[in-house]
Amino acid sequence: MEKSRYLVGIFDDEDILISAVKSIREAGVRIHECYTPYPVHGLGHALGYRRSRLPVAAFIFGLTGTILALLMQYYMHGFDWPMIIGGKDYTSLPPFIPVTFEVTVLISSLGMVTVFMIISDLRPYGKAKVFDLRATDDKMVMAIDLSRNKKMKLENIKNILTTAGASEIHEKSL
Numbered sequence: 001m002e003k004s005r006y007l008v009g010i011f012d013d014e015d016i017l018i019s020a021v022k023s024i025r026e027a028g029v030r031i032h033e034c035y036t037p038y039p040v041h042g043l044g045h046a047l048g049y050r051r052s053r054l055p056v057a058a059f060i061f062g063l064t065g066t067i068l069a070l071l072m073q074y075y076m077h078g079f080d081w082p083m084i085i086g087g088k089d090y091t092s093l094p095p096f097i098p099v100t101f102e103v104t105v106l107i108s109s110l111g112m113v114t115v116f117m118i119i120s121d122l123r124p125y126g127k128a129k130v131f132d133l134r135a136t137d138d139k140m141v142m143a144i145d146l147s148r149n150k151k152m153k154l155e156n157i158k159n160i161l162t163t164a165g166a167s168e169i170h171e172k173s174l
Contacts, residue, residue: 009166011140020164032145035135065107
């Protein structure tokens with residue numbers, strides 16, 4: 001398996017990082033990812049990320065859970081094992097509501113966790129890409145995949161990072 005080469009820029013301040021992301025993207029360089037020790041407001045917008053579609057997945061899983069719960073209870077109480085409880089009809093809707101709510105929440109949460117793990121490429125057997133350990137302490141790290149930026153020379157990208165405010169620049173193979 002061929003290792004990917006990355007150019008890693010280390011930044012000391014979040015404002016410098018956001019302005020660097022904007023200037024680097026304007027120069028035509030494709031950024032792989034930025035890693036920060038805490039959430040940085042506006043970084044996702046600066047990187048050009050689209051709005052997440054996770055709420056759509058949540059709605060679909062919730063609707064699936066609601067339909068499954070209602071069909072399951074309707075089948076159990078109406079056909080498989082009909083019992084008259086409290087003089088009510090076999091398939092009265094009000095007693096079905098608590099179970100329907102709980103199954104909806106269960107299916108929705110399990111589905112969202114699964115989709116999030118797939119989208120984020122978080123596998124239990126995968127190996128995490130660590131560009132710089134200081135990204136968990138006090139530094140902001142920008143990783144640029146060199147295989148996706150073949151049109152620009154390495155020195156040009158380094159110059160752009162330097163003028164954007166990177167305190168350190170180094171290459172890393174993962």
